[in-house]
Amino acid sequence: MTRTSSRFLVKTIISGRRLVAALLGSAWLLAGQFALAAEPQVTEGFINAATPEVWRIFTTAEGYKQTGVAHAEVDLKIGGAIRTHYDPKGRLGDARTIVNEILAYEPERMLAFRIKQAPADFPYLDAVAGTWTVIYLTPAGDNMTQVRIIGLGYTDQPQSVAMRKFFAEGNRWTLDRIAKGYWPKCAKCAAEEAAAGQSTN
Numbered sequence: 001m002t003r004t005s006s007r008f009l010v011k012t013i014i015s016g017r018r019l020v021a022a023l024l025g026s027a028w029l030l031a032g033q034f035a036l037a038a039e040p041q042v043t044e045g046f047i048n049a050a051t052p053e054v055w056r057i058f059t060t061a062e063g064y065k066q067t068g069v070a071h072a073e074v075d076l077k078i079g080g081a082i083r084t085h086y087d088p089k090g091r092l093g094d095a096r097t098i099v100n101e102i103l104a105y106e107p108e109r110m111l112a113f114r115i116k117q118a119p120a121d122f123p124y125l126d127a128v129a130g131t132w133t134v135i136y137l138t139p140a141g142d143n144m145t146q147v148r149i150i151g152l153g154y155t156d157q158p159q160s161v162a163m164r165k166f167f168a169e170g171n172r173w174t175l176d177r178i179a180k181g182y183w184p185k186c187a188k189c190a191a192e193e194a195a196a197g198q199s200t201n
Contacts, residue, residue, distance in 0.1 A: 041151035043171035046144055048182040051137050054145045055108040057178060058135060066181060067174050078102060084111060097118040103132060113136045124163035127155075131163075147175060150164050 029115040047054050057063040064072035075081050076145055081091050082100040090096050099117035102112070114132040131153035138146040150169045154164045 005085050017090055031058065038154040038156055038160070038164065041154060041168050041171075042148060043076075043149040043168065044146065045175045045179055047175075047179045048144055048184060050143050051139045051145045054137055054178075056113055058111055066178055068177050076102065076105070077102065081116065089092065100133075109137055124159050124166065125159065127159040127163045130155075131160075147178075170194060 033113060036200070053075050057066050059070045059074055059076050061074050064082070064084060067084075069084040069086050071083075071085040071090065071092050073081070073083040075093055080102045082102065084098045084100075085094070085096060086093055086098075087096060096119040097117065100113040101116040103112040103114060105112065111143060112132060112134045114130050118128050122128075131151065134150045134152070136146075136148040136150070138148075140146045150162065151167050151171070
């Protein structure tokens with residue numbers, strides 16, 4: 001073997017080792033990222049309303065107010081924005097406005113979005129990036145819809161864990177609030193509510 005061919009062989013071996021090291025390093029980084037991923041956050045329940053009505057709640061300005069916000073504006077299109085504000089004294093566009101970007105949707109079936117702008121005083125600003133939410137609507141009999149709200153992109157980092165808990169509680173409150181507006185009222189329930197109202201007067 002000539003000196004030139006020996007040098008070429010050595011360079012080839014070194015290059016091969018560097019390539020293997022680079023691939024192993026990339027695999028390690030990817031494994032680390034997957035290890036940091038947390039399970040999706042799931043909130044689900046039933047609303048005593050037909051699916052088109054529930055779809056209206058999540059995709060129109062007036063409907064969105066049933067989720068508990070004071071102000072809402074919905075631009076239903078890919079890349080469109082859902083802008084909301086919880087403070088009746090606030091206004092859309094100020095520092096406490098929430099802006100969600102619509103990523104995908106299937107009418108009366110699915111709506112996916114991500115937080116594009118959180119309120120300025122949101123305590124988990126660093127954990128928002130890389131998360132998104134998918135809402136699934138499934139007909140569940142006459143005038144009833146199953147709603148599943150799935151939050152994805154969370155990690156095991158402390159701020160992300162805290163934000164996951166925040167949205168788990170918030171999504172539960174929101175879904176229960178919507179459902180309550182469609183609860184059937186039996187005669188006994190109505191009588192009890194009336195009696196309770198009189199006792200507080």
